[in-house]
Amino acid sequence: MHTPKQDKFLEDLDVHSILGQDEEANIDRNLPMRKWLYSWLLDPNIPGNFQKELDKWISYLIIGNLFSLMFEHVPAVYEPYRTWFELFDIFSVAVFTIEYALRLYLAPEDEEFKNRKNARFSFVTSPFAIIDFLAVAPFYLKAFIPIDLRVLRFLRLLRILKLFRVLIPAIAEFQELNKGRTFRQKVHALVFPSNYGGTMQHIFEVFIGVWVILSVMAVILESVKSINYVLHLQFVILDAVAVAIFTVEYFMRMYACVEEPGYKGAFLGRFKQAKNPSTFIDFLAILPFFLEVFLHHLIDLRFLRVFRLARLLKLTRGSDATAVLVKVVVREWPVMGAATFIMMLLLVLTASLGYLFEYDAQPEKFENIPTSIYWAVITLASVGYGDISPVTPMGRAMTSVLALLGIGIFAIPAALLASAFSDELVKERDQLKANLFAILKDGHISESEAAIIRAEAKRLHLTVEEVNKLIEVVIKEHELEERNPLPIHKIAENPALAVEHYKVLLGQIRQLGVQVDATQFDQAAQQGERLTANEFALWQKIQGKA
Structure with missing residues (x-):
């Protein structure tokens, strides 16, 4: 049966953390405004906040600026859309300026600067802040100082250095791991x-x-x-x-x-x-x-x-989908091969008949069997371009039959693949369920076991809700297994399990001997020969009376 510790574990099971998915950040609304903003927008240590999303979209904007700068060097592209390029630059500078001002305002909450004498001055002189400043400075400088266009473009190219805000922590993590x-x-x-x-x-x-x-x-x-x-x-x-x-x-x-x-x-x-x-x-x-x-x-x-x-x-x-497709095609190839053979047989047969019926009427269109095969393919596939069409009664009758057959012939491989895909996904989920069954049996999920669940859930594109449902099914199966032990023939297949089962039965017989009235049991056993002499002797021996 489930122990209280196991029950408590299953109640507190956090599927979000197992799958590596952050839930919505739990940030106190009563925090001071500056601390609250920092917690939501810039704190890398709070899972579920907007810090990763903010860095991601800033990175996309930086890459967009790089392409914009590249196309500005092509007059045929830049001149007709000059206004759009300028608007994009203004938008980018506005976003980068807001980001810089936000980081400057929230610097006293940053772990890197909060313990320094002047947190904001320390931020302004930090490498990342200098890069952020250089990303927007050229835009404001050109409003007051005439700057050569080539120099301005070079200075704007410095915006790509903002990517180091994402790269440097990743490099530091990589170095630590290796x-x-x-x-x-x-x-x-x-x-x-x-x-x-x-x-x-x-x-x-x-x-x-x-x-x-x-x-x-x-x-x-x-x-x-x-x-x-x-x-x-x-x-x-x-x-x-x-x-x-x-x-x-x-x-x-x-x-x-x-x-x-x-x-x-x-x-x-x-x-x-x-x-x-x-x-x-x-x-x-x-x-x-x-x-x-x-x-x-x-x-x-x-x-x-x-x-x-x-x-x-x-x-x-x-792509796991590609691997699944290859596996499905290999598994179903004998059936698909048979369907393909029938299709090819039908194509050659109908093309030959089409040539036979239509050659005399349209020698320029049905000039040979290979040309007729082209007609048979587009008819069988229900495409019907109309560049080749029969005019004789027999040819038209055969085309009608061929078009109807094509609906079924081409549907067979598609149906086979769809069914095989569905079966493969069911098998994969059953395998994950079996893994969960083994993992949850001891009431504990180790880091390596969590990694297995995370990898399988990612590969099968399972949501948190779907994994939760699988875990619920596994828990119910655990309960059923404990209530209904394995049948004897299953136990007999495993000698080690059979020995353990024998020991359990001996223990139960000894418990029975302790709890039952020995005199009444002996009388009931001997009455009407309910137990044979050998069975009764074995009972006595197990109870230590022999």
């Missing part, structure tokens, strides 16, 4: 998910993801001649920088992969990593650039530029 570890282990912690990566590993993943999106957008926009004419140089520079970043990332992964379990060995481990699908995608992301650079004088390789779109596949590295 204290005493080798250089290769540190590289591994940065590029591979692990307990040593911390916030820095997350920033690295976001950085790579942003560059993937930027490079793919550049490839797409390059195909628009009017845009490419204006931004050709910027596209070339951006592609070169993107390739440099992806190349460094690729070699970092190849260098540090031997720290991963299952990839040991200087050569074999790296060769195995190189064959990994995600690493192969990383290789394809940079290959077209180097082939075009080194082999352009031998062969025209401009067609390879379109393969730069393969960089988009890099975003699937951290």
Whole structure:
């Protein structure tokens, strides 16, 4: 049965903290205004306040300013939208000024400055405050001092230094987590998910993801001649920088992969990593650039530029949905293969009949069976472009039948995948429930067990409410298990469990002997031979009377 300690633990179970999700901050409304504002907006030690969100949106605005500054160097982009660029700059300066003034006002509450003689002066002279000041100073200076536009743009570029407010704490955390570890282990912690990566590993993943999106957008926009004419140089520079970043990332992964379990060995481990699908995608992301650079004088390789779109596949590295899709397709492939075979058989058959019925009437459209296969595909898929259509009665009748069959034929693989996806999610949740069952059995959740729950909940995209429901189900199953012990045939499957069960039964028999009236029991046992002589002798022996 549940012990009082277990019951208390289950009542106080904080799923939010287990999943690493902050609840709304519990901040006293009666605090002084300055302390209250600092607690909500800037205190990094209060979970659930707006400090992380504020830093995140300020970072987005800084990156937006960087792009704005880059496009200001392109007259064809800047001149038509000069007003919008100026309004964005005014908005950015207003936000940065409010942030600076807020930090200055709240400096006496900051742990770093509160114990100093003059907290606000200490804040103003701190490195972060100087960076914040430089981010807005050029805007106000140009109102009083004539500044060359190029100098002004350079000074505005200093706004990117504000990102160090996010980066420096992350770097400090990374150094603390990796204290005493080798250089290769540190590289591994940065590029591979692990307990040593911390916030820095997350920033690295976001950085790579942003560059993937930027490079793919550049490839797409390059195909628009009017845009490419204006931004050709910027596209070339951006592609070169993107390739440099992806190349460094690729070699970092190849260098540090031997720290991963299952990839040991200087050569074999790296060769195995190189064959990994995600690493192969990383290789394809940079290959077209180097082939075009080194082999352009031998062969025209401009067609390879379109393969730069393969960089988009890099975003699937951290996607659990991709892994589930691959697992589902592999598991259902025999059935899907059969459906595909039937589909191909139907296509060839109907294309051949279409050629037979329509060739005499439309030799220019149904000139051969391969052309008829194209007609059969668009008909079976219910697309019906209309560029090829039958005119004979038999051809039209067959098209009608084919269109109706297409609804079912194409629906089979889709239904199979949808059903398999649903089954896979049910299996994954059942596995999480089994893990929770084992974890909660002792009435305690260790840090490693919490990490398992957190990782599984993140992978399955479960909300706090869904995890709570799973835990409730597990608790009920625990209670049922304790009320209804395992059947004998299940106990017999495990010899160690059978021995323990035997000891429990012996203990219960001894308790029965202590609590029952011995004389009356002996009379009842011998009356009508309810117990055989051997059974009664065994009873006597267990009770120590033999």
